[in-house]
Amino acid sequence: MGTVGEMHVTGSGYVGLAPVGNGLTNVSVVADQRTVRGRPIDWFRQVISRIPEVQSRLARAEFTGPLRGAGPFARRSTRATADRAVLVGDAADFYDPFTGEGVYAALRGAELLASTVSSRLESDRLDATNLTAYDRARHHEFRGKWILERIIAWTVGHPFALDHAAKRLASKPHLADLLVGVTGDFVPAKQVLRPGYTLQLVW
Numbered sequence: 001m002g003t004v005g006e007m008h009v010t011g012s013g014y015v016g017l018a019p020v021g022n023g024l025t026n027v028s029v030v031a032d033q034r035t036v037r038g039r040p041i042d043w044f045r046q047v048i049s050r051i052p053e054v055q056s057r058l059a060r061a062e063f064t065g066p067l068r069g070a071g072p073f074a075r076r077s078t079r080a081t082a083d084r085a086v087l088v089g090d091a092a093d094f095y096d097p098f099t100g101e102g103v104y105a106a107l108r109g110a111e112l113l114a115s116t117v118s119s120r121l122e123s124d125r126l127d128a129t130n131l132t133a134y135d136r137a138r139h140h141e142f143r144g145k146w147i148l149e150r151i152i153a154w155t156v157g158h159p160f161a162l163d164h165a166a167k168r169l170a171s172k173p174h175l176a177d178l179l180v181g182v183t184g185d186f187v188p189a190k191q192v193l194r195p196g197y198t199l200q201l202v203w
């Protein structure tokens with residue numbers, strides 16, 4: 001492993017490698033739940049074995065803990081409020097790991113909730129109509145990232161598009177830096193959701 005994380009895309013999901021120091025690497029498989037068959041550990045090894053460049057490097061690796069699973073996450077909510085209830089973080093919305101930064105979304109979502117709803121909490125005005133400011137704030141804050149997530153998910157699901165985008169990003173580091181900045185939530189999504197960026201990525 002080098003100093004960067006890696007995502008290896010296959011036709012049936014992807015494998016993420018994240019070095020965490022001291023010779024340890026977090027190896028994750030993200031896949032459609034319907035493709036998980038038999039014992040999870042056998043399935044995990046099978047997925048790895050389909051990616052030669054990962055398989056060869058993990059050939060002598062040892063597990064330092066049990067294999068853990070989580071999910072399914074493929075859920076979307078159209079709104080994050082109801083009478084006397086609000087959703088925050090993963091309960092409201094889960095980002096595809098390729099786009100990432102669910103921790104940021106959870107923390108920022110909590111800030112938005114605090115700033116839009118706390119006064120209503122004090123006066124106990126908590127019916128859904130009084131909570132819509134939070135939904136609006138979420139849309140304003142996250143809409144660009146939601147759109148980008150769908151574009152990235154589509155690209156990851158279409159090998160030709162992914163290969164093309166990866167080649168363009170490799171040859172134009174400033175485009176890659178912008179995209180990483182947006183997925184990392186320190187550059188506004190509108191910086192990549194503009195025709196000029198798309199044109200440079202496609203042609």
Ligand SMILES: Cc1cc2nc3c(=O)[nH]c(=O)nc-3n(C[C@H](O)[C@H](O)[C@H](O)COP(=O)(O)OP(=O)(O)OC[C@H]3O[C@@H](n4cnc5c(N)ncnc54)[C@H](O)[C@@H]3O)c2cc1C
Nearest residue numbers: 028070088089090091094095097100101102103104105106
């Ligand atoms: C394998 C994996 C890797 C990830 N890597 C990253 C990453 O690198 N960067 C990143 O930003 N995000 C990452 N994420 C996403 C990130 O972990 C989540 O988006 C984030 O933790 C969501 O925060 P949350 O507070 O909404 O939910 P959680 O962190 O899931 O917190 C919910 C808590 O509620 C508790 N709970 C559930 N039910 C009850 C109950 N009935 N009563 C009491 N408590 C309950 C749970 O035990 C849990 O502690 C990753 C997710 C996974 C699964």
